[in-house]
Amino acid sequence: MSTATQPLMVPRTGVLALLQDYAELFKLRVTSLIVMTAWCGYYLGSLKNGTSSLQWGLLHALLGIGLVSGGTAAFNEIIEHREDALMRRTQHRPLPANHMGLVHAVAVALVATVGGVIYLYYLANPGTALLALATAVAYLGLYTPLKKVSPLCTFVGAFPGAMPGVLGWTAARGRLETEALILFAIVFFWQFPHFHSIAWLYREDYENAEIRMLPVVDSDGKSTIRAILFYLVALIPVSLAPTLLHMAGWLYFAGALALGFAFLWTGVRLAKLDMPPGKPRSKQRARQVLIASVFYLPLLFALMMLNAIA
Numbered sequence: 001m002s003t004a005t006q007p008l009m010v011p012r013t014g015v016l017a018l019l020q021d022y023a024e025l026f027k028l029r030v031t032s033l034i035v036m037t038a039w040c041g042y043y044l045g046s047l048k049n050g051t052s053s054l055q056w057g058l059l060h061a062l063l064g065i066g067l068v069s070g071g072t073a074a075f076n077e078i079i080e081h082r083e084d085a086l087m088r089r090t091q092h093r094p095l096p097a098n099h100m101g102l103v104h105a106v107a108v109a110l111v112a113t114v115g116g117v118i119y120l121y122y123l124a125n126p127g128t129a130l131l132a133l134a135t136a137v138a139y140l141g142l143y144t145p146l147k148k149v150s151p152l153c154t155f156v157g158a159f160p161g162a163m164p165g166v167l168g169w170t171a172a173r174g175r176l177e178t179e180a181l182i183l184f185a186i187v188f189f190w191q192f193p194h195f196h197s198i199a200w201l202y203r204e205d206y207e208n209a210e211i212r213m214l215p216v217v218d219s220d221g222k223s224t225i226r227a228i229l230f231y232l233v234a235l236i237p238v239s240l241a242p243t244l245l246h247m248a249g250w251l252y253f254a255g256a257l258a259l260g261f262a263f264l265w266t267g268v269r270l271a272k273l274d275m276p277p278g279k280p281r282s283k284q285r286a287r288q289v290l291i292a293s294v295f296y297l298p299l300l301f302a303l304m305m306l307n308a309i310a
Contacts (some may be wrong), residue, residue: 021094025077025105026070026112033297034069034164035062040301041183042167044247048179049172049308060123061171065132065164067116072136074109078102079144087205124171131165135160151214154195162188165301182241186300189238190232193267194293196224200286203277215277226273228289232267236260242304252307259296259303265291 042061077084077093085096094100113136121129143157165183165192170176199206199213206216215224243253266289274283 021099022108024093025070025074025095025100025108026249027073028070031066031069031073035066036298037141037164037183037187038062038065038168038171040305041165041170042172043168043178044179044183044308045169045172047216047308050310057172060119061128061168064116064120064124064129065167065171067112067119068132068136069116071109071111071113071116072139074105074112075136075140076144078105078109079140080147082111083110083209083211086209089202089205094110118181120171123176127176128167128176130170131163131170135163135167147211147213148166150256151211151212151217153212154192157195158188160189161191179242179245179247180245182238182245185238185241186235188298189231189235190293190297193228193263193289195236196228197270197286197289197293199292200224200277203281219276221276221282225267228267229264229271232260232264236264239300243309248304249307249309252303255303255307256300259300263292 039058039062042058062213077095079095081093081095081102084090085095091097095102095105098242117129117136120132139157139160143153143160143258146153146156162184165187166176169180169183177287196214199215200221203213203215207212210293212228218224220282227230236257238254239256243250267277270282270285270289273282273285277283277286
C-alpha cells in the first residue's frame, strides 16, 4: 500500500526572492488597488475638512490600511494553500510552491495584520482601526470559508471588499458619513462583474479545488450573465452619485457615465455570445470584462479626485 508524501519545501535564496514571495503572499497588486481606493477616500475626506491631503495623516492611514490588507491576504493564502495547490493560477504562490513554510507565513501575516490595526489605532484614529479589524475578520471568518459552501460567498465577500474607500474617509474625518457610503457602494457593485469574470475564466480551476463560485455551479452561465449585467447596470447610477452629492463636478459625471457604459458594453458582448463558461470564445469575452474592470475602478477614482469639490 502506497503512502502519500509531503512535498519537500524548496525555499528560495536571496533578498530578491524573499521579497517576491512576500509580494505574492500579500497579493501586492490587489493590496495596491485597495491602498489607492483608500487614498481616494482620504483625499475626499480631507477636502471636506478643508485641509490638504498631503500630510502625515495620509501616510499613516495608507501604511496602516496596506498592512492590514496585506496581512489579511496572507492569512487567506494560508487558509487556502491546499486549494491553491490544485489551481494553475495559484500554484506559484509561496505556500503551494513550497517556497515558504507555514509557520513563517503565519508569523508574517500576524505581524502585518495586528501591527496594521495597532498602527491605525494610534496614528490614524480608533474608529478606522476597529473598522479595519472588522473588515479582516469578516473576510477571513465569513467570505473565505463560504467559498467552499455556496456561490453566495461573492455577495458576502463584497462587504469587506468594499471597505477601502470607507477606511480612507474615516481616517481623514474620524467618522462615517454619507460620502463614505457612496464610495462603499461603488466598489461593492464593481466587485461582481470583476470576480464573476475571473471565476468564468478559471472555472475549471475553481471546480478542481471545490470552490463554489457562481460560474462553477451555473453550468450554462445564464445566472452568472444575469448577475454581471444587473450589477453593471446598477453601477452606472451609483457611480454618478458623487456629483449629485457635490463630492465631484460635472467632468467626473461625464467621465463616470462614459466609463460605466463602456464597462456595461463588455458584459453585453459576453451575454450576446450565449455560451457556457467552458467555451474558449466565452472565456475570451469574459477576459474583456475582467480587463475592463481592472481599468474602470482606478480611472473612476482618479477622475473623482481630479474633479473633486472642496
